[in-house]
Amino acid sequence: MAVLKVLQKDELGKLLETLSNEFRIIAPVVRKYGKKERVEYHQVEDFSEIHLNRQPDTPPKKYFLPQNERLGEERSGEEVTETGDRKTLIFGVRSCDLSAIDILKPVFLDDDFTDTYFQNRLENTLMFGLGCSERQENCFCDSLGINPLGDENVPVYMHDDGERIWFEVKAKELEKFFTEFPDGDPKELEEKKNSWLEEFKKSAIEIGVPIPLPELVSFNAPFWKEVAANCLGCGVCTYYCPTCFCFGFFWEKREEEIDKWRTWDSCMFPLFTKHGSGHNPRETQDQRTRQRIMHKFSYHPSNFEGVPACSACGRCISQCPVNIDLRVILKTAEKYLDNQEGVKSSG
Amino acid sequence: MENKYLEISKKIQEESRKLLSEGKVERIIGFGRGEFTKEITPIFVSDPDRADELLFTPECDMMLAKYLLDYKGSKTGIVAKPCDTRAITVYLAEELIKREEVFIIGINDCEGLDDNDACEECGIRNPVVVDLEIGQPRKEEIDPEIKDELEEMTREERFEYFQKEFSRCIRCYACREACFVCTCDECFADSNQPQWVGASIGKRDNFTFHLMRAMHMAGRCINCGACEQACPEGINMRALTKHLYRVAKDVYQFEPGLDPEEKTLFATYKLNDSEQGFLD
Numbered sequence: 208m209a210v211l212k213v214l215q216k217d218e219l220g221k222l223l224e225t226l227s228n229e230f231r232i233i234a235p236v237v238r239k240y241g242k243k244e245r246v247e248y249h250q251v252e253d254f255s256e257i258h259l260n261r262q263p264d265t266p267p268k269k270y271f272l273p274q275n276e277r278l279g280e281e282r283s284g285e286e287v288t289e290t291g292d293r294k295t296l297i298f299g300v301r302s303c304d305l306s307a308i309d310i311l312k313p314v315f316l317d318d319d320f321t322d323t324y325f326q327n328r329l330e331n332t333l334m335f336g337l338g339c340s341e342r343q344e345n346c347f348c349d350s351l352g353i354n355p356l357g358d359e360n361v362p363v364y365m366h367d368d369g370e371r372i373w374f375e376v377k378a379k380e381l382e383k384f385f386t387e388f389p390d391g392d393p394k395e396l397e398e399k400k401n402s403w404l405e406e407f408k409k410s411a412i413e414i415g416v417p418i419p420l421p422e423l424v425s426f427n428a429p430f431w432k433e434v435a436a437n438c439l440g441c442g443v444c445t446y447y448c449p450t451c452f453c454f455g456f457f458w459e460k461r462e463e464e465i466d467k468w469r470t471w472d473s474c475m476f477p478l479f480t481k482h483g484s485g486h487n488p489r490e491t492q493d494q495r496t497r498q499r500i501m502h503k504f505s506y507h508p509s510n511f512e513g514v515p516a517c518s519a520c521g522r523c524i525s526q527c528p529v530n531i532d533l534r535v536i537l538k539t540a541e542k543y544l545d546n547q548e549g550v551k552s553s554g
Numbered sequence: 555m556e557n558k559y560l561e562i563s564k565k566i567q568e569e570s571r572k573l574l575s576e577g578k579v580e581r582i583i584g585f586g587r588g589e590f591t592k593e594i595t596p597i598f599v600s601d602p603d604r605a606d607e608l609l610f611t612p613e614c615d616m617m618l619a620k621y622l623l624d625y626k627g628s629k630t631g632i633v634a635k636p637c638d639t640r641a642i643t644v645y646l647a648e649e650l651i652k653r654e655e656v657f658i659i660g661i662n663d664c665e666g667l668d669d670n671d672a673c674e675e676c677g678i679r680n681p682v683v684v685d686l687e688i689g690q691p692r693k694e695e696i697d698p699e700i701k702d703e704l705e706e707m708t709r710e711e712r713f714e715y716f717q718k719e720f721s722r723c724i725r726c727y728a729c730r731e732a733c734f735v736c737t738c739d740e741c742f743a744d745s746n747q748p749q750w751v752g753a754s755i756g757k758r759d760n761f762t763f764h765l766m767r768a769m770h771m772a773g774r775c776i777n778c779g780a781c782e783q784a785c786p787e788g789i790n791m792r793a794l795t796k797h798l799y800r801v802a803k804d805v806y807q808f809e810p811g812l813d814p815e816e817k818t819l820f821a822t823y824k825l826n827d828s829e830q831g832f833l834d
Binding site for chain 2: 240242243264439477524535
């Protein structure tokens with residue numbers, strides 16, 4: 208049974224102060240760049256900076272899969288993995304981003320090949336979840352069966368009711384950080400949760416497309432040209448995606464040693480598939496857009512127990528320079544597949 | 555929507571419907587609204603019955619001209635702000651598109667767009683090339699100042715400023731893809747034989763990418779601000795390109811995208827050209 212605590216917002220600093228003795232704290236903070244005001248995850252020292260009011264513009268993916276990562280020196284023998292002295296605590300991670308990490312797990316922790324860099328970070332990181340008390344800009348997690356208040360798999364789950372932060376402390380070993388704070392009334396929280404979920408229902412959209420998307424019929428569908436017609440071909444959707452994990456390697460000479468690096472790559476770039484011969488199997492942008500959607504909604508769920516590689520956070524929609532909408536693409540696919548005989552029944 | 559923009563939108567719809575049903579163009583490239591986001595998004599209309607989806611508001615900050623390159627060899631109509639017509643003019647001057655393959659529905663008296671700082675520095679408020687004008691042209695000419703912050707900086711300060719700005723770059727290439735000038739079949743950043751710039755997001759590679767991209771902009775950039783509008787990280791990369799724009803204008807009396815017959819800045823050399831370079 209979880210311990211339930213309620214903190215006034217100005218008490219957060221006190222809690223984080225004590226947590227920071229044991230953990231490196233990562234949390235959403237506001238950053239202003241020119242005319243842009245963004246909420247991003249950063250390591251925080253000044254806890255008054257923490258901003259929980261809305262979904263961060265960037266996912267916390269980089270703390271598990273950094274955009275640039277030195278894998279060590281290229282030589283035979285053991286791979287080098289890093290361990291910090293303090294564990295990392297990522298504070299205020301919403302359901303979409305928690306689900307996204309769960310989506311990455313089976314990819315990187317495969318029995319045949321375990322990615323030790325990812326595994327290492329996962330083992331040294333814990334996350335405090337944060338429920339969404341209202342729908343965020345373009346998200347639709349509930350349409351993909353994700354609970355916006357889903358508190359599974361995290362040691363502590365938080366709820367922000369506007370005035371106070373509720374903490375469901377599920378891990379025994381973390382209870383010591385909360386002893387000085389007052390208990391919350393579980394019934395009161397339950398009522399709040401129900402009313403938040405009711406609000407979510409009102410703005411819900413139905414995504415009725417079969418998942419996994421049937422591979423051949425979807426691949427050969429004519430609508431890809433239409434949905435990708437205005438795509439610029441940049442990598443924003445993939446780089447802001449909490450579940451896109453594709454990367455490339457490169458090697459760099461440093462005096463006598465050669466460093467091996469990996470860096471994020473994007474299926475939206477032509478170079479992603481360009482062969483040494485010059486031939487490119489995905490020559491046009493609609494083919495690349497098809498790959499992004501098919502990977503997320505066909506290949507990934509086919510390989511990993513029906514789970515799509517999308518947690519419906521909506522960042523690809525919010526950040527797209529030309530406002531391409533994943534929901535519209537899924538709806539277009541749904542409409543097309545509805546008219547294809549035998550698709551619905553065979554799944 | 556304000557009355558003025560409602561009227562513009564209606565006129566665009568009306569004319570587009572006519573053009574499409576008379577078969578004068580195969581499609582119209584214009585602006586529409588997203589089903590769920592309600593945000594502006596570029597749309598391609600070829601069915602006259604869908605002409606009502608076209609609209610124009612001060613939110614229409616995307617540059618549409620680049621899409622013309624996807625439809626070479628057929629007749630395409632395009633809803634064009636004055637800056638779009640300048641981009642089209644550059645394409646015509648560089649012979650990237652044929653005049654007879656585009657039908658330009660030009661917006662007169664552009665008041666500038668929401669949230670695009672570049673509009674405050676723009677003196678071209680009527681279309682440069684046009685087949686059909688929407689609204690009345692603006693009569694009085696303006697020549698706003700280009701706020702060139704590099705002017706005030708020493709070389710060291712510039713270096714430090716850009717190191718800081720570009721450190722946030724995630725190399726998504728949204729700036730490049732949104733820029734109508736970036737039309738290379740293969741960008742130097744995508745070349746791996748030879749590799750001009752590394753794939754990493756380190757300071758060195760980010761700096762190299764932005765500087766090399768900017769050097770392709772001199773005399774071609776029209777200071778439309780599409781790069782900054784597209785950048786998800788809010789990087790002030792226009793500080794570089796508007797400097798190039800200002801130098802081309804002040805030192806070489808050259809403003810790109812005003813005359814389809816004009817030779818590009820780098821294709822001309824005059825004996826009395828200034829010795830001043832673009833980075834001085």
